[in-house]
Amino acid sequence: MHPDRYESWGRFPKVCRQEVRSLRFRSDPLPEAEGPLLPYGLGRSYGDSCLNEGGTLLSTTNLDRLIHFDHERGILRCEAGVSLAEILRLTVPRGWFLPVTPGTKFVTLGGAIANDVHGKNHHADGTFGRHVRCFEVLRSDGTRHLCSPEENAGLFRATIGGLGLTGVVTWAEFQLRPVSNPLIEAESVRIRSLDEFYEVNAASEADYRYTVAWIDVLASGRNLGRGLYNRGNHAAPVTADLPKLRWGSRLAVPLDAPGWAINPLTVRAFNFAYYHKQLRRVQAGLLPYEPFFYPLDAVAKWNRVYGKRGFFQYQCVVPTGSEAMREIIRTIARSAEASPLVVLKTFGDLPSPGMLSFPRQGITLALDFPNRGERTFRLFEELDRLVADAGGALYPAKDARMPPAMFQRSFPRWREFATYVDPRFSSSFWRRVTHEF
C-alpha cells in the first residue's frame, strides 16, 4: 500500500520510511511486518501520534463490520475500523446517537477509544471511554484479551486513551444515547469578553448537554475573549413537518493552497465578519446534527488550505479559575499567528477510565497555527510555559512537538501506562515524549 497517503491531519511531521499493512478480518493474526507496529484509523490526529517512522502502520479501515446491535437498549458492538459517520448513518434513523463525538465524524471507533475523545458534552457525560462497555485487544504475541471495567481492568484502562500502543483493538461495544430525531435545538449567544464566557458558561452547563464557544483570538484589551457561545440539546419529538434535512454535498479542497492563504489579515477579516454576522445577542433554531457537530466536515480535505508545510493544532487545558487562560489568549493575540478555527470549552469533573486520558477538569482552548517554522515553535514554547506553570496539559492527539518533560509532568501515570505497552508497538510520538531529559 502506498505509504504517502498515510500522513496525519496536520501533515507535520512528514514521515517517509513507513510501511503499511491492512488488517481485514478480526480473526486473522497480525501480519508479518518490519519494525515497530502502530494501528492507524482515519488519520484524524494532527501530529505524530498516528505516525511510525521506520516502522509499520496497521491500517484498520477494512475492519468495518458490525457485530451486534441491541435496538432496545442502544448497545452497539462493531469492529474498530467502523467510522463514527457510518455508526450515525445506521443508528440515528433508529433513534440512537453517539454518547460522545469529536468535531469530525470521520474518525474510527478504535481511534475514538485510543485518544479517549471528548465532545461538546464533556461537562455532562465525560469522555468516550466512559461509555465503552468492553473490547478485544490483539497483542503482537498473538494473544487476545477481552477487556472491560471488570475483566482485565488494567489493560482496559491503559487502552482507553492509550494512543494505540497497547495492541490493536479489534472490536468494541459501547452504549448509545436515545434521541427522538436528528435535530438539535441550538442557541448562539454573543459574548463580549472572557468574563462573559465564564458567566454564560456557568448558566448554560446545567441546562444544555452541548456547549462550546468560538472566540476571536485576535481581539485584545477589553474585547479579549469575545466570541459566540454555542449551546444545544437533542430536540424533543417534532410533530410539525420536519425541515428538509439534506445538508449540502461535500466540497473538497482540490489542491494545496499557497502558504500565505492564512495570514493575520485574512484571519482578522474573517473573525470580524464572523463575530458580527449575528445581530441579535441570542439566536436560536432547530438544526440537523451535522452542521451543529461537524461544520468542518462539509469541506473534505480542508487541511490543504494550510499548504504543503502543514499546520499545528495547539490544544491545552488549564484549571478554570487560573489567570493562565487570559494570558494564553493575550499571547496568541499578540503573535497574530493563529487561524480563525478556535474552540473554547470547559471540561467537567467526571473521571475517565483511561490512565493517559487528556481531559481533566478545567478550561480547554484549541486552535490551528500554520507552520511558519521557527517563529511558530518559539510561540509554542511561550505557551507551553504558561500551560505548565498553571499545571495544565497538552492533548497528544493534537501534538507534534511538546518536549518530553512537559508530557511526563502532565501525564504522571505514564510510567504505569508504559508497563502495558505492547513490546512490538510504538509510535513517532511515543519515542519522542518518552526520551530521557
Add this chain to the structure above:
Amino acid sequence: MKRVLILGATSAIAEETARLFASKGDRICLVGRRPERLAEIAADLRVRGAPQVETLVSDLNETERHGALIDGAAEALGGLDTALLAHGTLGDQAASQADWTVAASEIHTNFLSAASLLTLLANRFEAQRHGAVAVISSVAGDRGRQSNYVYGAAKAGLTTFTDGVRNRLAPLGITVVTVKPGFVDTPMTAHLPKGPLFVKPDVVARSIHRALAKGGNVLYTPWFWRFIMAIIKAVPEAIFKKLKL
C-alpha cells in the same frame, strides 16, 4: 426480497455487494473457504438488515462438488433468484511463466471453476425461467499483455463463456452480467501503488448491484474503463507488441 448466492464471499467486492443486498432485506448465502471470516461477514450482514444469512464452507476449486454446493444453497434459502460469482486469484505472472503447473492452477481457478458454477446456475435459472447472475471477469481479459497474460487469458475465457450464456438465456429474460472492474483498492492489490484510477470496492459494488437489479450486460466499472479498453484494443498489433505493457 430476493434469495442471493454469493460465491467467493470474502472478497472485498463481494462483501460490499452483499451489504447492499442486506440493506434491501434480501436473504443471502455466503460461500467461501474460511469459516471464521464467513461468520464475521454474516454477522455484519444480519445487523445491516438481512433476515437470513447462511454460510457454506467450500473450496471452489473442487468442481466435482459444485452441484451439491448449489443445491445446498438453494435448499437453505428456499430457492435462488440471484447469484454473484466473485472468487478468483490475481496470480503471479512470473511464476506462471516459469512453471506450467502454476499457470494451470491459475486457469483452473479463474476460468474452469467459474465456468462450472455458471453452467449449473444457468441450467437452474433456465429451468425455473427466472434469475440474475453476475460474473466478475476483468479488463485484463480484453487484450493479452506480457505482464499478466495467464490471468488475462483465464478472464478472457470467462468473459466469452459468460457472454455466450447471456446470449443463450436472453430470450427467457434472465440477466447475465459480465463485470469488468478496473483497478480496485482491495487487499488483492494492496502491494500496488495507488494511482488516480483506483476506486474503492463500494463503487464497484454499487454498479454490480444496480446491473443485477435492473438488467445489465457487459459492465465496465467504473464506466471510464470502457473507453480506456476501447483505446487499448484499437492499438494495431504491430505497435502493441513493441509496447512494454
